Amino acid sequence: MRIDKLLEKEGFGSRKTVKRLFQKKLVKVDGQVVVEGSSNVDSSTHHITVMDQIVNGADHVYYLMNKPKGTVTARTDAKKKTVMDLIQNQDQTPNLYPVGRLDRDTEGLLLITDNGPLGYQLLLPDKQVSKTYEAIINEQVTQADVEHFKKGIVFIGGVVCKPAQLIILSASETESQVQLTIQEGKFHQVKKMFLAVGKKVIYLKRITMGPLHLEETLAPGEYRELNREELERLKEYFR
Numbered sequence: 001m002r003i004d005k006l007l008e009k010e011g012f013g014s015r016k017t018v019k020r021l022f023q024k025k026l027v028k029v030d031g032q033v034v035v036e037g038s039s040n041v042d043s044s045t046h047h048i049t050v051m052d053q054i055v056n057g058a059d060h061v062y063y064l065m066n067k068p069k070g071t072v073t074a075r076t077d078a079k080k081k082t083v084m085d086l087i088q089n090q091d092q093t094p095n096l097y098p099v100g101r102l103d104r105d106t107e108g109l110l111l112i113t114d115n116g117p118l119g120y121q122l123l124l125p126d127k128q129v130s131k132t133y134e135a136i137i138n139e140q141v142t143q144a145d146v147e148h149f150k151k152g153i154v155f156i157g158g159v160v161c162k163p164a165q166l167i168i169l170s171a172s173e174t175e176s177q178v179q180l181t182i183q184e185g186k187f188h189q190v191k192k193m194f195l196a197v198g199k200k201v202i203y204l205k206r207i208t209m210g211p212l213h214l215e216e217t218l219a220p221g222e223y224r225e226l227n228r229e230e231l232e233r234l235k236e237y238f239r
C-alpha cells in the first residue's frame, strides 16, 4: 500500500497534512527518512514511524463501490466485466474481493476488501446484517404486501424468509417505488420476495449494508475508501 494512503487511513490527517509530514521529513521507514508518499510499504514488514510514533495499522483496504448495472460481482469472469475490473491498478491488492453478491442488473452499495475475516463475518446469517434496497416494482404495492413481508415471505419450496420491513414510497397501478430492509442474503432474495406476492422487480439498488451507507454523490462505477469513522463502526459491529 502507498505510504501516504496508509498514513491517511491511520488518522495522521488529510492528504494535504500527510504531504506536509513528508516535506518536513518526519516519516521514516526502517529508520530512513522517506519523502515520496507514493512509496509502497507493508506495516507488517516495514518499521514505519511518524515523529517516532510507530504506525502499525493492518494494511487492509476497504472500498465502498456504487456497483453499476451490467457488471458481475465476482473476482474474475471469462467473458463479462466484473466489479474488480473497475478497481484502478494502483488500488488493486492481492486477495481483494467483493463482500457478498449483487445481481448483474442490480446496482448500488458493494464493499470490496482484502480483509477476509471481516467480509466473512458480514455475511454470516447469525449476524443478521441489515441491507436496505430501493426498488421499482411493475405494479401497485399494497399495505397487504407490507403486512405479508412483515410476517415472513415463503418461497416456492417452503423456504421462509425472516420478517422484512417494506416501505411504500409511491404506488400506482403500473409502478411502485419501495424501500425494503432485510437481514439475510438468500440468492435473488428481493426479486423472489416480490415474485412470491405476484410482482416483479424492474429496478434494484442497494443503499445500505450494516453501518455503511451509499451517498448520492458516488456515481455508478465509482468507489472510494472507507473513512476512519466507517471503519470503526464496521469493526465495532463485529466485536
Ligand code: URA
Pocket (backbone or CB within 6 Å): 101, 102, 103, 104, 106, 187, 188, 189, 190, 191, 192, 204
Ligand atoms: N436481491 C436480489 O434479488 N438481487 C440482488 O442483487 C440483491 C438482493
